[in-house]
Amino acid sequence: MSIKKWMDLDIDNLELLEVTNLEKARVKQHVLKKHKKAPFWRNIAVASIIILGATVTTGFAFPTIASQIPFMDQIISYFKDENQTNNFETFSTDVGLVQTSNGITVMIENAVYDGTNITVSYAIETEHPFNDSLSHHWFDVEGAIAASGSDAMKKITDTHYVGMTTITPTFKGDVHPETVQVTWKPTSFSDNEGVEVKGDWYFAFSVERLEGNLELLNKTVQNKDVTFTLQSIEYTPVSTNISYEQVVSDELLQSWDSVTPVFKITDNLGHVYLDKLSGGGMSPDHFKTFKGTTEFGTIQEEASQLIIQPIGIASLNDGKGQIEIELDPIVIDLK
Known part of the structure; x- marks a missing residue:
């Protein structure tokens, strides 16, 4: 069947499933969305999907379970106050994978890869009495040899959660591929009161790298114990990424177990x-040397300077104490 025929399907008159008008509308909305479709890089059977028709070669897949989650296209709205979500909807890849196991439905909505970080939006619907915290x-x-990141999750009803996960993979030779393959x-899902539910969920998808503007800087600030070099900054439609290296003295490490950088970043x-x-x-x-990346949102168009102040956190770890070592700010003129 041609793409045009798929686009012209009269969904309101289909009798494939007994669904509500709301569900029909949401499936139709999914078909007409302008997001690019994420290519499946493993067996498509890993996703709980249903295809309208016996044989399809156009690549249109319709996750009907997603049509039963009323906030499937609104996840990003719950994180609008967080800077890293700027332009996420416009430039993200539409993943649209859903699976249900043991009373928990999980949906991956969108994903974006800015060349350094992968950000994924997802939703959870559960029959189980979890509290506000939910971990997974x-x-x-x-291909990643290591990965770090962050996860923000919000409980929006007694049975519904939305989440935004940012993954920062490290690849051999620090060479990031043009396409990342994510599983x-x-x-299981659990909360901090001991409720845990195991199940069988599995997702696989790939995301292409956004085009960005990379500026090499190699600007260094230092004091007697810490030398910090801002190696580069990359601007993409959804984020700003800085890459850096920190070197600390042996004397400092004799007193502290670790020294890691954090940042105050503002504009003029x-x-x-x-x-x-x-x-x-x-x-x-x-911790003699420390190499890393840090991501934040897009910079305000009116700004002419970006001010990045590194702060070394020297710590004894495990809550035993720490100090802050402030370095001079690095000022970047914005073009």
């Missing part, structure tokens, strides 16, 4: 992008 197993990225096998107009936060990184030599 991490995403995997093929997610949660295995006073907008705050990060306030003592950081991203993922690695140290091959017990």
Whole structure:
């Protein structure tokens, strides 16, 4: 069947399933969405999907379970106040995979890969009495030798959660591929009161890298114990990414177990992008050197300068104490 015939389907008159008018409308909306479709890089049977028709070669797949989740196209709206969601809907890949197991339905909505980080939006519908906190197993990225990131989840009703996960993979030679292949096998969901539900969910999808503008900087600030070099900054339609290296003295490490950088990042107009936060990184030599990346949202168009202040957090770990080592700010003129 041609793509045109798929687009002209009269969904309101289909009798394939007994569904509500709302569900029909949401399936139709999914067909007409302008997001690009994520290519499946493993067996398409891993997703709980149903295809209208016996044989389809056009690539249109319709996750009917997603039509039963009323917030399937609204996940990003719950994170609008978070800077990293800027332009997410416009430039993200439409994943649209759904699976149900043991009373929990999980849907991956969209994903975006900015060349450094992968951000994924997802939703959960559950029959089980979880509290406000809900944790799960991490995403995997093929070819990554390590990964870090963050996960924000919000409970929006007694049975519904929405989430945004950012994954920062590290690849051999620090060479990031043009396409990343992501898998997610949660295995179980649990809260901090001991409620745990195991199940069988498995997702696989790939996301292409967004085009960005990379600027090499190699700007260094230092004091007697810490040398920090801002190696580069990359601007993409959804994010700003900085790459850096920190080197600390042996004397400092004799007193502290670890030294990691966080950042205060503002512009000349006073907008705050990060306030003592950081991203993922690695140290091959017990924090003598530390290489990492940090992501924040797109910069305000009116700004002419970006001000990045590194702060070294020297810590004894395990809550035993820490100090902050402030370095001079690095000022970047925006083009």
